[in-house]
Amino acid sequence: MRVSQRAINDVTVSNLGVSLQKMLQLQEKISTGRAISRPSDQPIDFNRSMGIRAVLEGNAQQQRNIEFAKSWLSSTDSAIQQATSILHRARELAVRGANDSMDPLARQQMAAEVRQLREQMRVVGNTDLGGRYLFAGSDQLETPYPTGGADLNNVEKLSFEVGMKVTMTYNVPGEQAFGNTGVDTGGNPVEPTNAFRLLDSLNTALMANDGPGIAATLGVFDTRLEKFLAAQAEVGAKVNRLDLLTDRLEDQRVNLQGLKSEAEDADIATLITDLNQQDAVYRASLAATQRVIQPTLLDYLR
Amino acid sequence: MSAGDLTRLGINAATRGLFAAQAALTTAGHDITNANTEGFSRQRVEQSSLHQQFPLATNSDRVFSSIGNGVEVSRVTRLREGFLDDRFRAINLSYSEQAAVNNAVREIEGVFNEPSDSGLNATLASFFDAWHELSTHPTESSARAAVREAGKTLARALNETAAGLSAVRRHLDSQVAAATDEINAHVREIAAMNAQIVASQGSGISPNDLLDARDLALDRLSGLVQTNLSTHSDGSIWVYCYGKGLVTGVHANELKTLPGTDMGLSNIAYKGELLSPEVLGGRLKGLLEVRDQIIGRSMVPDGFYLPNTPNGLAYQLDQVASQLAEAVNEVHRAGTNLAGTSGLDFFMVDAARVTEGASLSRASITAHSIAVNDVLVEAGLPGLDLIAAGGPATTDPVTGLPVLPKPADNRSALLIAQLRDRPLIRATFPYAGGSQEFSVQDYYRNILTTLGVSGQAASRQEANQKALRENVEAQRQAVSGVNLDEEFANMIKHQHAYAASARLITVFDDMMKTVVELVR
Numbered sequence: 001m002r003v004s005q006r007a008i009n010d011v012t013v014s015n016l017g018v019s020l021q022k023m024l025q026l027q028e029k030i031s032t033g034r035a036i037s038r039p040s041d042q043p044i045d046f047n048r049s050m051g052i053r054a055v056l057e058g059n060a061q062q063q064r065n066i067e068f069a070k071s072w073l074s075s076t077d078s079a080i081q082q083a084t085s086i087l088h089r090a091r092e093l094a095v096r097g098a099n100d101s102m103d104p105l106a107r108q109q110m111a112a113e114v115r116q117l118r119e120q121m122r123v124v125g126n127t128d129l130g131g132r133y134l135f136a137g138s139d140q141l142e143t144p145y146p147t148g149g150a151d152l153n154n155v156e157k158l159s160f161e162v163g164m165k166v167t168m169t170y171n172v173p174g175e176q177a178f179g180n181t182g183v184d185t186g187g188n189p190v191e192p193t194n195a196f197r198l199l200d201s202l203n204t205a206l207m208a209n210d211g212p213g214i215a216a217t218l219g220v221f222d223t224r225l226e227k228f229l230a231a232q233a234e235v236g237a238k239v240n241r242l243d244l245l246t247d248r249l250e251d252q253r254v255n256l257q258g259l260k261s262e263a264e265d266a267d268i269a270t271l272i273t274d275l276n277q278q279d280a281v282y283r284a285s286l287a288a289t290q291r292v293i294q295p296t297l298l299d300y301l302r
Numbered sequence: 303m304s305a306g307d308l309t310r311l312g313i314n315a316a317t318r319g320l321f322a323a324q325a326a327l328t329t330a331g332h333d334i335t336n337a338n339t340e341g342f343s344r345q346r347v348e349q350s351s352l353h354q355q356f357p358l359a360t361n362s363d364r365v366f367s368s369i370g371n372g373v374e375v376s377r378v379t380r381l382r383e384g385f386l387d388d389r390f391r392a393i394n395l396s397y398s399e400q401a402a403v404n405n406a407v408r409e410i411e412g413v414f415n416e417p418s419d420s421g422l423n424a425t426l427a428s429f430f431d432a433w434h435e436l437s438t439h440p441t442e443s444s445a446r447a448a449v450r451e452a453g454k455t456l457a458r459a460l461n462e463t464a465a466g467l468s469a470v471r472r473h474l475d476s477q478v479a480a481a482t483d484e485i486n487a488h489v490r491e492i493a494a495m496n497a498q499i500v501a502s503q504g505s506g507i508s509p510n511d512l513l514d515a516r517d518l519a520l521d522r523l524s525g526l527v528q529t530n531l532s533t534h535s536d537g538s539i540w541v542y543c544y545g546k547g548l549v550t551g552v553h554a555n556e557l558k559t560l561p562g563t564d565m566g567l568s569n570i571a572y573k574g575e576l577l578s579p580e581v582l583g584g585r586l587k588g589l590l591e592v593r594d595q596i597i598g599r600s601m602v603p604d605g606f607y608l609p610n611t612p613n614g615l616a617y618q619l620d621q622v623a624s625q626l627a628e629a630v631n632e633v634h635r636a637g638t639n640l641a642g643t644s645g646l647d648f649f650m651v652d653a654a655r656v657t658e659g660a661s662l663s664r665a666s667i668t669a670h671s672i673a674v675n676d677v678l679v680e681a682g683l684p685g686l687d688l689i690a691a692g693g694p695a696t697t698d699p700v701t702g703l704p705v706l707p708k709p710a711d712n713r714s715a716l717l718i719a720q721l722r723d724r725p726l727i728r729a730t731f732p733y734a735g736g737s738q739e740f741s742v743q744d745y746y747r748n749i750l751t752t753l754g755v756s757g758q759a760a761s762r763q764e765a766n767q768k769a770l771r772e773n774v775e776a777q778r779q780a781v782s783g784v785n786l787d788e789e790f791a792n793m794i795k796h797q798h799a800y801a802a803s804a805r806l807i808t809v810f811d812d813m814m815k816t817v818v819e820l821v822r
Contacts, residue, residue, distance in 0.1 A: 142708075
């Protein structure tokens with residue numbers, strides 16, 4: 001085949017161009033640290049990477065949701081814990097007060113403490129987290145157990161997302177622990193065994209020096225304590241489940257990060273090796289070009 | 303036949319030798335100086351020996367008549383292989399098409415800028431995240447403000463992406479116009495050269511350099527538009543594009559760009575007849591395909607005057623905006639806001655972004671026109687309070703009166719947050735098989751993957767065609783290219799011939815002198 005100078009030139013320039021382009025691509029990958037910088041680089045990896053990104057973003061949000069729910073639940077847990085101790089103390093007083101050897105004065109002193117405990121119970125019932133009342137159902141901006149006026153007794157439960165398409169309720173409506181404190185249309189209490197009414201009736205019995213009346217509250221105390229325990233157990237179970245979910249989400253996150261990095265990130269070691277190799281090729285072709293392009297017959301004629 | 307005749311014969315032959323060597327040297331010079339001229343074909347002087355034409359008077363004349371009469375330059379030919387030109391042009395046609403598609407796809411990818419932490423995908427994620435935050439903090443106005451901002455950011459990102467796609471379409475359109483101008487320039491040039499070539503061939507001259515120039519123009523034309531050539535006996539080449547004569551003899555029939563109804567983008571017409579991209583081929587086809595198929599038209603809800611292009615990115619982006627807006631709006635309308643009302647949309651059509659008189663209904667939301675409802679954007683708290691995080695109002699079973707959800711009710715916020723994973727858009731992707739419903743983000747990544755697949759295919763084919771074209775070009779160069787070594791060698795050869803012919807004249811001169819001295 002005849003070879004013309006122009007053909008040598010064209011082929012050389014074109015090959016050098018291809019070589020440089022490869023180096024540019026490698027350079028781009030190394031400097032961005034990414035194997036894919038546009039969909040057409042690797043459409044399938046791109047699709048995978050975008051899918052993983054979407055799941056990772058959902059994962060991060062679910063972890064944030066769970067963190068919020070955990071702080072809410074642990075506040076709820078400690079509030080119920082406090083309410084339980086209050087009830088225990090009141091029950092102790094009731095046990096001592098029920099003793100027939102008690103004189104009226106001692107019972108009145110006990111009644112004063114019971115009134116303090118009742119007030120403390122109300123404060124616990126009004127525990128809030130960042131201005132949101134824990135036991136207010138869906139009416140979190142309103143005090144559930146105000147000093148004057150009617151209690152809220154809102155029983156709505158609120159949900160949040162813990163995983164893809166999986167929701168969970170995070171709040172314990174006051175009624176579930178303290179009992180319904182409302183009155184029906186006839187003015188009678190809806191749930192006579194509620195915590196506040198219980199303390200009130202103990203107070204009344206102590207003040208009235210009514211031994212049997214005091215003793216009668218003991219059974220109610222047990223019922224109420226059981227309710228507190230049940231509520232606390234539910235909260236604890238939820239926290240446990242959330243801990244497990246957090247672990248799982250974290251595992252998933254680590255896994256997905258790995259997959260994402262596999263799909264998206266450049267393998268720097270390989271790339272640098274490739275770049276060195278490409279660089280050697282480029283230098284070699286430059287050197288070859290110098291030899292091929294220079295000499296003509298003219299150089300050897302006088 | 304006398305000795306004088308013979309001497310005259312010898313000097314004539316020597317002179318012819320000088321001329322022939324000069325012609326060959328000049329041609330070598332022409333080749334050398336044009337070694338780097340694009341489209342130049344090397345030329346060769348064709349020499350032939352001249353037979354003597356003497357009246358045969360005597361027997362010795364018969365002997366002498368076999369003495370030749372020197373050399374003659376019969377013609378200067380151009381070394382070129384028409385078959386290789388045809389191959390080159392055919393490959394150049396598909397190379398130019400794929401190169402145009404590849405470049406345009408890269409431009410589109412620039413508009414989307416994915417994968418990144420700031421693209422539409424991330425913006426969609428932030429939008430759903432914000433609703434999640436509102437679902438866990440429904441009473442906090444900062445969570446509401448975050449939802450509103452995320453909504454505005456998403457709407458703006460969709461607006462900008464749609465505008466970016468329109469800009470790419472316009473840019474492609476200007477390239478279509480430029481390519482058409484270029485085609486017309488070549489067509490005029492070829493017609494004009496046809497006229498000159500016909501004239502020179504009529505007078506028996508081979509206009510080599512003109513032929514080279516015409517071939518170069520045909521090479522260039524071959525990438526822009528599909529061409530079929532027919533060579534006529536008068537030397538003219540007629541150029542057809544799918545049977546439409548662009549160059550008919552010495553006449554140039556130009557292509558015209560006519561503004562169409564779709565955004566005023568150009569259509570290509572030949573003598574008033576519109577030509578489809580398939581007919582045009584080449585760079586024009588690539589540009590038109592990306593402009594009208596890969597990007598395509600924006601969604602027109604009522605199928606206004608042009609059919610929708612459901613496989614185009616513009617339409618698909620509109621799907622993202624409209625289907626997401628519809629789903630969010632549906633939940634938002636049913637939900638209850640802090641003002642205790644419901645029925646408000648979260649997204650709406652931004653009247654400032656659509657042409658006057660266009661539909662402002664919620665069904666006509668597109669990526670171009672989507673915006674957060676004005677009412678919600680109203681400065682300060684009133685707007686924020688109108689974001690419906692709460693579920694629908696219920697009816698009191700006893701009184702029959704509506705019961706409004708309390709401020710911490712988060713049912714609607716949670717439902718909207720959960721739209722992230724809900725399949726909302728029905729579509730078929732070539733590699734995913736069958737019609738399926740996709741969540742917004744899944745759909746979005748799949749439309750970009752489809753774009754990536756087109757881009758990758760175009761890029762690979764461009765590289766292949768480029769290699770093929772280089773291969774054919776090398777073959778063409780092997781035939782037509784100038785090899786300087788060869789030319790130098792020829793130069794020396796002809797230089798020697800010249801010197802020898804000159805020497806011959808001296809010899810005859812000496813002979814004449816001898817004869818003259820004899821007489822004296």
